[in-house]
Amino acid sequence: MTDNGKHLLSFISERDTRYDIRYTKQGRGLLFVISGSSGVGKGTLREKVFNIFSDLRYSVSVNTRPPRKGEIEGKDYYFVTV
Numbered sequence: 001m002t003d004n005g006k007h008l009l010s011f012i013s014e015r016d017t018r019y020d021i022r023y024t025k026q027g028r029g030l031l032f033v034i035s036g037s038s039g040v041g042k043g044t045l046r047e048k049v050f051n052i053f054s055d056l057r058y059s060v061s062v063n064t065r066p067p068r069k070g071e072i073e074g075k076d077y078y079f080v081t082v
Helices: 003-015 044-050
Strands: 060-064 078-079
Touching: none
Parallel strands: 060 078
Antiparallel strands: none
């Protein structure tokens, strides 16, 4: 883990006493949810965090809107019709 990663974990644990780094060492993992309105920078934040923590995985969401230019099925979203 990089120094930035350690700093981020320290930042989280100082503000949320429920966070315990031991869970990651025991293989239980952690779930981070990034939520916000369109255009607020969720993707940018995700990219920055993934650059710090190379072992994170991304859960691809399902979306009912048509794909935007440059979006890739199965990478950005799973696009479905209802």
